[in-house]
Amino acid sequence: MRVMEVRIFGTKGEMGAAAAAAGADRIREALAGGGEARIVMASAASQFEVVEALTVAPGIAWERVTLFHLDEYIGLSSTHPASFSKFLRDRFIAKLPRGLKGFHAIEGEREAAVECARIGELLAERAPEVAFIGVGENGHIAFNDPPADFETKAPYLVVELDEICRQQQVGEGWFPNLEAVPTHAMSMSVRQIMKAGRIVCTVPDERKAAAVQKAVGEMVSPEVPATILQEHNDCLLFLDETAASRLPR
Numbered sequence: 001m002r003v004m005e006v007r008i009f010g011t012k013g014e015m016g017a018a019a020a021a022a023g024a025d026r027i028r029e030a031l032a033g034g035g036e037a038r039i040v041m042a043s044a045a046s047q048f049e050v051v052e053a054l055t056v057a058p059g060i061a062w063e064r065v066t067l068f069h070l071d072e073y074i075g076l077s078s079t080h081p082a083s084f085s086k087f088l089r090d091r092f093i094a095k096l097p098r099g100l101k102g103f104h105a106i107e108g109e110r111e112a113a114v115e116c117a118r119i120g121e122l123l124a125e126r127a128p129e130v131a132f133i134g135v136g137e138n139g140h141i142a143f144n145d146p147p148a149d150f151e152t153k154a155p156y157l158v159v160e161l162d163e164i165c166r167q168q169q170v171g172e173g174w175f176p177n178l179e180a181v182p183t184h185a186m187s188m189s190v191r192q193i194m195k196a197g198r199i200v201c202t203v204p205d206e207r208k209a210a211a212v213q214k215a216v217g218e219m220v221s222p223e224v225p226a227t228i229l230q231e232h233n234d235c236l237l238f239l240d241e242t243a244a245s246r247l248p249r
Contacts, residue, residue, distance in 0.1 A: 004201075004235040006216065008244045012204050016049020019202045019238040023050075023130045024057040026198045027065065030129040036064045036101065038128040040188065040196060041092065042142070043070065043084035045172045046134035048091075050202050054132075055095040062096045068123055070133065071143040071187040072106035074158070082174040083108065106186050112158045116186050120155035123192065131196035135203045138164040139211045139224040143187035148225035155192040160184055171207075190228055199235040201226075206242035213246040 009015040023039070030037035041047070069085060078085045085105040093100060104122050107115055133141055140146065145162045166181040175181045193199070203212055215226035216237070229235045239247075 004216065004229050004232065004237050006237045006239065006244070006247070008239050008241060008247075010241055012049050012240050015202060015204060015238050015240050016051075017053045019050045019132070019200050019236070020053035020057055022236050022238075023132055023198065023200045024054060024060060026130045027060055030197075031061055031064055036066070037130075038066050038068065038126060040068045040070055040128045040131040040133070040193070041088060042133045043087035044134050046202055046204055046208075047132065049204075050132060050200070051092050055092060061098075062100055063098045065100055066102040066104070067093070067100055068104050068128060068188075069106040069119070070131075071185055072108045073182040074108055074112050074184045074186060075182055076108040078105070078107065078109075082169065106156070108186070112184070112186055116154065116156035116158060120192075123155045123188075127195040127197065129197045130200060131193055131198070132200050132202070133193065135201060135208060135211050135215055135226045136165055137168045137207055137211055138162060139214055139226045140165060141190065141193060141201075141225050141229070143185040144190050144225045146225055147222040148190055148228075150190050150222050150228065152189050153191060154189055156186055157189050158184060159187045190225060194228065194232055197234065199229060199232050200238070201229060201235060202238045203243045204240040206245060208243045209246045212237075212239060212243050216247060 027037045072084050143159050145165050169175050169181050214224045220227040
């Protein structure tokens with residue numbers, strides 16, 4: 001069993017800067033010689049420091065970079081405060097010195113199956129160079145809650161969110177209560193995430209410590225979706241001290 005590379009930092013700022021640098025390196029490699037790059041980016045509290053650091057990373061021709069959306073709630077408008085496309089536009093795209101070549105957002109108010117097929121077709125043309133992701137309190141990656149579908153070849157799929165996942169969204173302040181959190185979402189599939197050339201997985205906070213412990217130490221299983229990252233040949237796991245508190249040193 002291959003174990004992902006784990007890097008632990010004293011502060012969230014240090015963690016985010018290091019994760020952004022690791023992703024930026026791969027983006028620059030793809031852009032070298034006039035090429036283009038594709039990236040995937042999560043929209044979550046765990047990514048605040050990563051996104052902030054990435055917007056000021058030097059030497060990246062963002063006008064040759066295309067961004068793909070990792071996941072989005074079904075039924076949520078792009079102007080809702082919890083919308084992931086709003087997160088990416090406000091916290092990332094709007095702060096870049098030059099605009100992106102493209103941003104393929106998942107439109108939450110469209111018919112879900114049709115929307116998954118639409119954006120999936122665009123992504124299927126070529127795998128991204130980098131996927132910036134996190135791990136949920138229930139061990140999910142993207143919105144692939146346990147037990148996750150490890151078999152589907154579809155780039156995007158409709159998923160039902162479990163209560164732990166939905167409660168996390170309340171705890172992070174995105175929604176006022178559990179009833180306000182949508183029950184379903186559109187998510188990049190596990191297989192599609194694993195196609196990225198490099199996976200930069202950033203996980204802060206003590207509330208994620210149990211999930212991190214399982215993701216690193218348990219056998220690969222749909223019951224802990226993040227364990228699949230052990231099988232990727234270039235997955236870097238960035239943790240702060242509290243998220244890493246249950247790992248052996």
